[in-house]
Amino acid sequence: MSTKVTHRWRSASATLLLAVALLTGCGLPTAGRPANGPVAAGPSPDGNLAPVTTDGPTEVAAVVPSSLPVVPVSYPASGGNRWVTASAETAPARTGRGTLMRYRVAVERDIRGLPVKDIATEVTATLNDPRGWTAAGAWRLRRVGADDPTDFTIYLATPGTRDTLCQDVPEGYTSCRNGGRVVLNVARWVKGVPGYGADLTTYREYMVNHEVGHKLGFGHERCPRRGRPAPVMQQQTLGLHGCTANAWPYPQGKVRYSGPVGAYDDEIPRREGAYSEG
Template identity: 40%
Template structure:
């Protein structure tokens, strides 16, 4: 294995790059031809029409900032909420909405949906995902992609957070084996396994909030046409499009597609 960045330093870097206190959408940075389904890595065929959460005021959307360097979860996302093995397969749409993030390219509108029966705030998850997609080291970095969170109306893709059993059914319908453990992208649906959203991964030594950034960057990467790659060399940051949960192969864990200097982090393609 290559030299790993100490967890303490990684937390400091993450705290500078992505504050855990999620603020108003107006304070965020900035403003698909879909791949075949990929495990670990949009609407699900036959999925029930989603419900909707009630909108809330801008003031209510503003949680207090977390201390710098905090590795705890974002507000509304306890680190150990219950993880039911299965759920009804119906979803509630977060009624959060924001301005476009990113400076150019194709604007993709997306919704965030949480499976019914999960003790997880859809609104808080939506703001967290919006913050990840607005990050300067995220997919907006190269100026080719922009994103907008919407709570109603047309959308280009959905991010569904679901129980392991529901993930297996959605992904399995496309011929993907998630085994109750991993995420996938199917058509225009990003499917996030609640188990990974809450617990992170043993292969990832950063805070769980940073691992959520990896989930979103990896799966949305598939939505914008990126395929799997592997480690680019011992001691280097693992690409966001690497299946890091399967092992780092000498790289060190990393959540972001781009380095701080704007370089795209990649490696050899995986067939």
């Protein structure tokens, strides 16, 4: 075969391969990247395109929707002390010899974007967790409805209503337990606390377990040693004091994780907006 024919064959082959690549979209570099490099697969939280690595050859990138619409959460500084109560949980009643404690979940009507059903589901998942207060078999915890007999009520309240229900120092920042009232401050539920060192889900689990722990008879505890997990009965909202965040009373099984009894001298309630980690 002559050199001229060879060149024509190579040119025709290259043209054919380019046409196939253009039609299929496979194997071509994207925005200057090599053909097998990462491609954009949707927006990241900062609004830029997030790279996604692949194990094999890269194909045409699919555009992934960033997220579903988010309902904004809003609440006044002080609500009207009116409530929506969740229905009873539908799971079969748990058997055992532990003391049965029945509780309701109620959300203040002025809080928008946090449906009572969702709050009740999250609270119940925390209290039913095998690392929670039922781990050792001393208690059984069950969510009941508005008209059922109950031992305590878990309220998600605005900061001002928190002060009304807690009847302690009116600081509008922390959560509390007052008799049969377990009061979760919606500002903490939504914002967490600065410098906590764990995600918001962990902080919410801590809120629930800490205040329910008071209802079950436990007082405040201290960090046992720097670098160790904080006991759930430590006032983690007001500082970890060298410990790390921990939401569970039984993180390793049936032996309760605890620390020295007592609170720190600097754990003084602060008002919303004036609190900072020390």
